[in-house]
Amino acid sequence: MTTSTGGRLLTPGEVASLFRVDPKTVTRWATAGRIGSIRTPGGHRRFREAEVNQLLAELTTDAERP
Amino acid sequence: MTTSTGGRLLTPGEVASLFRVDPKTVTRWATAGRIGSIRTPGGHRRFREAEVNQLLAELTTDAERP
DNA sequence: TTCCATTCGGGTAATTGGGGGA
DNA sequence: GATGTCCCAATTACCCGAATGG
Numbered sequence: 001m002t003t004s005t006g007g008r009l010l011t012p013g014e015v016a017s018l019f020r021v022d023p024k025t026v027t028r029w030a031t032a033g034r035i036g037s038i039r040t041p042g043g044h045r046r047f048r049e050a051e052v053n054q055l056l057a058e059l060t061t062d063a064e065r066p
Numbered sequence: 067m068t069t070s071t072g073g074r075l076l077t078p079g080e081v082a083s084l085f086r087v088d089p090k091t092v093t094r095w096a097t098a099g100r101i102g103s104i105r106t107p108g109g110h111r112r113f114r115e116a117e118v119n120q121l122l123a124e125l126t127t128d129a130e131r132p
Numbered sequence: 133t134t135c136c137a138t139t140c141g142g143g144t145a146a147t148t149g150g151g152g153g154a
Numbered sequence: 155g156a157t158g159t160c161c162c163a164a165t166t167a168c169c170c171g172a173a174t175g176g
Binding site: 091094106109110 | 175
Binding site for chain 1: 085086087091095100101121122125126127
């Protein structure tokens, strides 16, 4: 069962601060499937810290993907 | 067998940590009927771990692709 | 019994979601 | 093609005092 990573979750505002973008942009990333997200029963999104950090690392590494 | 779902019970604070929300928010979910809850004789709420985990799984959008 | 963190209630700010357009 | 900003409705977060749990 690898469904629950058990890692900490971040709010859209926290992720937006890390990337220095608007929270709406983070929402678009989630909608486009670029980043996994968990929804509360009320519809608000939460993001996995580990996944966010990995995405941040890829950006700062200037990694290129085909 | 048993009609009692003998799963572990979680406190509002524990459920709140799993979803990264305020314990009061979990209380609203219970009031709105979005999640089943048990009340102690004193009025405090308890939640079934199995139901919480299933809810987490349903609301999780995994985008992990190695 | 006392002690202390947690969870009741309510009420009021702050975020978030979704659509649309610059 | 991807972001930021404006609108409004819904959801969530923080405030308090009082009660419960272990």
